[in-house]
Amino acid sequence: MRPFILTRYHFASLWNWRTSYLARFIEPVAYLLFLSTGLRASLESRTGPYSEFVLAGMVCLLAFRAATASMSDVANDRKWGVFAMYTLQGGSTPGYIASILMFACTVFLGQFILLLLCSLLAFSGALPRPDVLLTQAAVGLLLVVGWCGFGVALGGRVDSYATRDFVVTITSLPVILAAPLFYPIEGGWLQTVAAFNPLTYQVHALRSPTGPWLVTLVVWAIAGIAVAVFSLRRAERLSRER
């Protein structure tokens, strides 16, 4: 019951601060409409149907962004006493994490639908088949859960805006660009970097989903939740940040 109550308030927060949260919807649309449309002409001969190639990349981008968003949400909840109230009034740490995950997964589905609509515009109606889209949404949810878990774990450790911004700044572009989300990465030092980037494997799983990959992603999601529970149980309920 309490996780659902808190999820409702996460959405109230999103609505009250909708101008701030709008960036979570504008950013992927901007990547799709500008970056991928620009790359399409030069890459389509190597990637096959670019709309399918890039949609998988966009899902990975959204999943990774869910991690940084969750980190900020948890850091704010610890600063504003929401996490302390939740756990002191009888709520459990896994229940609190469930509220963050429910919120993040719903936002992801909203972003995914928005991306499909924008893809129709950007790729002149060329969308992947409905079964492919459904698979991508389902696999995307697993990715979101895993990434959010790691974001929550960091949010349980971060005690200042400066650290939060630093983590987001140093991870965002390198992680997103050092994986074959928008373009193939073939050879050179970037391929070596990409080999250490989870998004490289996750986007591959999205483009060619197989049984073993799905099992791996379920393990990824469970690992994320486990790390989140471990971190938050040891975190100060109320951070020192003012």
Place this chain on the structure above:
Amino acid sequence: MPEAIVAADNLVKKFPKRDRPALDGVSVEVCPGDVVAVVGHNGAGKSTLFDLIGGLSRPTSGLVTINIDRAEVGWCPQREIVDWSLTVRQNISLGLELRRPGARRTARAAVDAVAEALGLSAHLDKTAETLSGGELRRTQIGRAMAGSPELMILDEPTTGLDPEGIEVVFAYLDERRKQGAAAIISTHETSRFSRHCTRVIAISDGRVLTDLPVGDYLALAPHRTEDLWDVYEQLKEGSR
């Protein structure tokens, strides 16, 4: 004597890199109808005691027992903790619903009632970021008091309030006490609060100097006074 709602037994709290414990063997009981004033200078251990009773931190040794449902405990820490992205109504309602998960239907009326009592009715739909310091504090107090909990743990609730706001909070506490609720409160409004509390616990350097009914406590002063602080200073002198 009625059973204690809260019983803190021999609490010791040590912090790393500090020679002396913040609390050193503190025992406190709060019974229904008690309004307990905790008096002490800055750093005496009041907030540490409130954090332990509220469950925000764990004692190094000793035990805190809460003998009522957690849903009946309203908590307002010293630090300003309000969700800045929510409105006043949502902040108060969130606290109430987390305490009593089935209270959604009755939450609106409960929030309206506490907002009216605390003079927040005109601000209910404003987000916290637009409020003054006093309004933020009253929002936090409202969250602790919404739904009329049996026990209120209020750590310096009057900080940042103007005299009128302080009277509003104290009047509301009086009303709740008459209904049988209990409260444990620290405040620097020591002269006014003597008219509203039933017991006084004086703390210094992490130890309880005295724990007496308010009349007996004030009678310790060599001259007639209503200021809890006058007696506190005398007790502190005597303990040296």
